[in-house]
Amino acid sequence: MKTRLAVALLLALSAPALVHAAPPVATAAPASVANESAADAAFRAIYEKEWAWRQAGGGEASEDGDAPESAARMPDVGPAAQQARLAVWDGVLKQLDGVDAKALSAVNQVNLAIYRDQVFNLAEEVRLRSYEMPFNSDSSFWSNLSFMARREMKTAQDHRNYIARLNDVPRYFSQQTDNMRAGLARGFSVPRAVLDGREVAISNVADLTDPTQSPLYAPFKKLPSSIPAAEQAQLQAQAREAIAGKVIPAFQQLRSFFLQEYVPKARTTLAAEAMPDGKAFYRQQIHEYTTLDLSPDEIHAIGLAEVARIQSEMNAIIKQVGFKGSFGEFLTFLRTDPQFYAKTPDELLHRAAWISKRVDGVIGRYMTLPRARFTIVPVPPDIAPFWTAGRGGMGTYWLNTYNLPARPLYNLPALTLHESDPGHALQGALAAEQGELPEFRRNSYISAYGEGWGLYCEKLGVEMGIYETPYEDFGRLTYEMWRAARLVIDTGVHSKGWSRDQALAYLRDHTALSEHEVSTEVDRYISWPGQALSYKLGEIAIVRLRAQAEKELGDQFDIKAFHDAVLQQGSVPLPVLEKQIQAFIVERRKG
Template identity: 60%
Template sequence: RYFGQNMDNMRAGMKRGFTVPKVSLAGRDVSLTTIIDAKGEANSFYKPFKSMPASIPAAKQAELRKLALQAIDKSVIPAHQTVLTFIKKEYEPKATAKIAAYDLPNGKAFYAAQSREYTTLDLTPEEIHQIGLDEVAKIKAEMLAVMKEVKFEGDLPAFLNFLRTDPQFYVTKPQDLLDRAAWTAKEFDAVSGKYFGRQPRMRFGIFPVAPELAPFYTGGRGGPGGYWVNTYNLPARPLYSLPALTLHESAPGHAFQMPLAMENKGLPEFRQNTYISAYGEGWALYSERLGVEMGMYHTPYEHFGMLSYQMWRAARLVVDTGIHAKGWTRDQAMAFMRDNTALSEHEITTETDRYIAWPGQALSYYLGEMAIWKA
């Protein structure tokens, strides 16, 4: 039913000439084929049934496992196959070859609405673009100071390439990346009481991103109860930015702030569970900067990783408006990210395609953080 309703909505969009850009669909079928190709107990939908609570009687567990296997075979896999067929044969051939929101029907108004939703501000694309350029220049000065501190001989592009390619900044085993993330999270636990008078009761675990999502997923994702670290393509997951990522996605970022709101009995229920991107993402990005004061960055490279993440979000203001309102190409957007951040080529690609497919959302991070700093 869920898939059916979404396909109906997508068909309605196709009739209006309103689709996601074709380039953003490339490779996304992996998330479907991974489910389709995994039969029986190998399917990720079966995972919860492998380890059920001991309070469930053994006979009941056996019954539930049998029903789960039947549902996977009769419902889950066929439903995913239906969506895959729809995407490949019906939707993708008619998806727009253009990448700008401005090129969609009534696109200028659509992008303005997206920007207002995600930032809560009435700024024009030109104003946001200029804010981004100004902030990029400020952060670049901080980056150059770190380069000087580590006595790197060369310009900023050379330093960024050094960070992307030197083996000292990368692990070779997924568990090592998860362990490093857990270490940073526990370091925050040690100082959290000094900075936050109220702590959430809900704790969070640290998990790898599911394999069907990982190839095109972000570096991490956090929320109530969990922090998911992307262990796919480890040469694209630098250690120097892991502390900033962890503070953003776990605590005091998403896995800390969101439970606090949910547990706040002084708020009406809809506010406990409402997510406003400019606040949520602005707070998480603010948390990265707060890591300096909390002593979470132990080397100049980790401090640079935090600055690179700040630069990444400032660059989003330039790139998102560039793509959707100023006629930038995908290559232009990627080049700007490449020249100004220490993101890996894999992340630059997946991030650029994300901005193309999700107009306006990327604006919420840095503008939200700026509002918190001004408060």
């Protein structure tokens, strides 16, 4: 979920005065600023002003914890605030249209391409009123509160600000409910077909009788020793009061709305294109998540071709292990044989840690390493039933230990490579360390680039020697098939009239994913149009660019240099990555 911003700062950005707010990571201006041209200076003034405003957030927190500990309110997500944001971003786009790109330095021509697309997507999200559907079967504003509780708080004031945010939850939930009600009224909602059981995460909080059992109370179970004991007791009492008196009742009201109003009135169609302005909405989702302007038909065809290619590689492994049955029978064998499943959550976590340490032993040969490290933790139990198998980012690899018979060990190497190092954890940490890049490149995430890199890392694991058995290599292929099938399913559901059963059958018949994962993943694609397209299209681009670099550079090709060229970009649209790697090839040719 994206950080939500205050109306006051939105209006302030429209005024001549710059909002003075420190970005989340302090950075010195590049040395080249002193000698920059007038065009470069004008462009920098635009993006620095908007970025500082975007990060400041008006003293409010984001629902996923991106705001600083000083935030004392939850975000303003009401329609007036949303339209104020749109006015700001439209104003920025107009200013950018006045920038003479040819007068910019080569570096800023790249920055302009990245920044303009970033602001364009933010504006389109509001313009299409996406905020009226603030959840999907995978992620939600109510579940994301638990991540806010997991941020480090060092001082008593940090904890007081957090308590203030808890006390603001009723107002925040009320705005979200009003937005959802407006979406229902115009037929813009999560499909009814994927809503069964989604109230569980709400009930986990709504049914609490002891506020200390809430995940939101976790920061108060062990307060910093620097806070005096009397003040600790006071903070704990205030937290209990906020959770019991504000948070739990807000969740109870949300559950009533969800079950009594939202579910009964949710649309019975599946396709994004079936909603109001649905074709425009789906095309924008495609653009935002892939950074490409491909049609649904073009993406569907790419998916079918990739499925056919990967199927032949899977068949070769089945032959290698000497299995005599059909492809479907082999999948049943993988899904049911106890040898492929952990018996305890700790066993799954320990195996993931062992894979990560084996990666550590060889990864330095393939890319420059960041200073930051990551940890491995289980997915919180309140969201685990509907979450994906794992998720990673700078600092944390979340591994889902819920329903162990749905978490095959043969998939774990691919999952770990994707979510930790050299995937998301490494990519995010390296991006943050690129001090010469503007903040909007170091501290943002573009799905096609990030997920494309993660999927590429799964394939890179073959060269790194991470897959120890044919079954683990089949797990890698089933993950690649999973991403290829997404291209077919997402476009099938949202543009070609596919049913949920048709999508379930397609994923079930082509991958070794468990039945639990098949259903949760299909529901994710149905309720989150376009996001699933980013992985395979991004990976295809990186694989193609590497093949070109190997061919054109021959003996001059260096795998570590290539990976560094990809990773030092921050997070960029695929067309920008294409141009940057083409420039890398030219430079390497010069020796």
